[in-house]
Amino acid sequence: ILPAVCFVWQVAMIILFGVFVRYDKEADAHWSETKKEENITSNVENDFYYRYPSFQDVHVMIFVGFGFLMTFLKRYSFGGVGFNFLIAAFGLQWALLMQGWFHSLDPVTGYIYIGIENLINADFCVAGCLIAFGALLGKVSPVQLMVMTLFGVTLYAVEEYIILNLLHAIDAGGSMVIHIFGAYYGLTISWVLYRPNLHQSKRLHGSVYHSDVFAMIGTLFLWMYWPSFNSAICYHGDGQHRAAINTYLSLAASVLTTFAISSLSAKRGKLDMVHIQNATLAGGVAMGTAAEFMIQPYGALIVGFCCGIVSTFGYLVLTPFMEKCLKIQDTCGIHNLHAMPGVLGGVVGAITAATASNAVYSPEGLINTFDFQGAYQAAAMCVALIFGIGGGALVGLILRFPIWGDAEDDNCFDDEVYWEVSGAEFCCCPRCPLGVTVR
Template sequence: MIWNTNLRWRLPATCLLLQVAMVVLFGVFVRYDHDADPHWIDRQGGENATSDMENEFYYRYPSFQDVHVMIFVGFGFLMTFLQRYGYSSVGFNFLLAAFGIQWALLMQGWFHSYSQGYIHVGVENLINADFCVGSVCVAFGAVLGKVSPVQLLIMTLFQVTLFSVNEFILLSLLEVKDAGGSMTIHTFGAYFGLTVTWILYRPSLHQSKERQSAVYHSDLFAMIGTLFLWMYWPSFNSAVSKHGDAQHRAAINTYCSLAACVLTSVALSSALHKKGKLDMVHIQNATLAGGVAVGTAAEMMLMPYGSLIVGFLCGIISTLGFVYLTPFLESKLRIQDTCGIHNLHGMPGIIGGIVGAVTASCANASVYGAKGLANAFDFDGFKTTWDSSMQGKFQAAGLFVSLAMALVGGIIVGIILKLPFWGQPADGNCFEDSVYWEGPCLRMETEELETKQASKPGSGSRGLGGHILRTTGRRGPGGRSGPSPPK
């Protein structure tokens, strides 16, 4: 089957239509939060603010910067491991995140900060929009290399909508605590992406299998993303925590969990190789699993040693997932997970939800103090009759809601993206920048390949318009998405 990958009208029309819609909706609904409004100076006296430094901007903006870097640099470069898909990994991540933060400001605003006919936007809204887009970036990892930018924009539109609904149910209706988003961001994003890629299953993807491997320089670029994510993850998990001890505790717990995760990931990576060598796939991904798994309980009294235990376990589970589970998912369940998001976000996200439920259930006044316990879990309002056991049950319920929303939403969105007119590449042309990108090196390689193929009819894989794309390359040891295709 010949796929039409020419996006000359489809991509511009989609981008411009979505951006015009954003301009109109922002004009109608979005206004500045009172901390960003010029009337702030009038409110200082009434709010007992003695200086402009007490504005929320100065408290939240450093965390916002860190989270913003994670979304655009961390996630973007983490996915550059594919030897011929670096432009697309960084560029498409840039595109979907830029659109996603706009739509997230609207969707989350309607649910959480809508009053008197307007959405009031401040720096905390910007952080939450980045969180929402982080979930989209997670899902992007599952379909990386197999979809068009138009499909990514459509996926982002629907996923941000579903994410906002799921987040509202968990945080506002169930009163779940999920500071670092183990359930709302990672679990939802991972299983949404896995369900979408399951629906978009490509039976002949082995034609592009050799381009799924890494080369030396592409793995180095991916490691840049890993280091940015690893360094800034304490900010990610603590960015919207309450002022004071909660935010302080979230940063410490994340820091400890990440550190422990590195050692166990390295240990398992070496132990599982017959010559004791390290696999860069594990170092790039499994080392981050501790940050994911400690997210829900980040604000809680998990204790530093508890955080080390969580990171210790996640390094082991995530590494084992890359070695054994990813090949199983592809060969038996037809889930082609390009980046292994099930191992980095899916399983650690579930572990994080379980850790949060157990930690909440065990909370008591002797550990938190009477006021500290009420403040940590908001035991006021309609929750005055709640105890720690009830909070733990609602935490567990939140995990199941996230999974259900992800699976059902992923099926629906996957069916929509499966329609043949979105400009997706053929099975033999996946993981290839030159399908959608123009550049000196790409143009020269394409012309050279056309000349070679003209002298050898029948070889190679033909894309739209007679462009013949390279289908040979170096396979990295083990790859990321399962076993080699049958010979």
């Protein structure tokens, strides 16, 4: 079924792109001529040069960041990085269309005009679906992931339109639009697809030494490039600069509190790689909404400080609680890394927006960034939540149909189900360094 889905959907993409999508003016060969007539010769006018480096940083986060973060399982590294690759490559195309229909459709010509900003926004949209993938990692088939992405991108585009264009909320780095939506979308799907016998795959539900090091590649590229993520579509100039600084500081603070809580919680003060790989990133999530606000450097540090604590406690307390009592199996702990810090970020944004004054922002800056109030920010958060949970419930039900070829309960977290993995590579040693019992 996977080949059919890939083929048919890619053909559909080609047809839809043929009908609807054209280069935007900055990418069109006619533009140079227009510029010449208007007597503008400088390259500076072209947005491309300001956006492209940030775009590439975000792109690295999507494919290497998310991809390698999900290689931490001892025998699901192929699936983590490989399916991430598949659904991101599909999601990007679909996002260009869906977001284009809402944002870049020219009512006269009927075309969607795409340029560098559309590419960045498509990466953002896909990020929401990859977050949801984190909750489902190892438990669903690639076809289910494709379906999840198809609906996820669609829901995202609608939700984004409501939040940014109707409510005029600010969410440059997507604490609400991306993280709250993505996390609750994934968690709700996981809740609908609850597997009571997942413990049968317990032997594979963990990391080995080198898979944890691979996951650190993902963590670090996410951590380093997060300032680009939160500033990529900010207004040029001081707003973008400020977003980068705020995110940078917030991330730095959450590293220290993550190490602190991780060490505090364990017997003999030992650190846990799961916390270091994930909770250190919470500061970036929580700065998504308020990234370009004048919250001052210490404000950013406070946000990161709190997030590191909240997120690490989530891994210690909430994930086991949710699995046991709420029947939500959250493989990567996205509730701790995306849902809670995302809500925190939304709240910070709403409060900051509500208390913003002309004294802090210049009149001009205010016009650029503040045609909204704190209440709209709060409303935006609710919209993201509703779309996440509602959409997740719907898509979860669709994914429960027994036609998608998902793995058995005792085959979860195992690459052998979907990938060619030479069996002879398994060690016969009962305490094998790969941690895998021989069949």
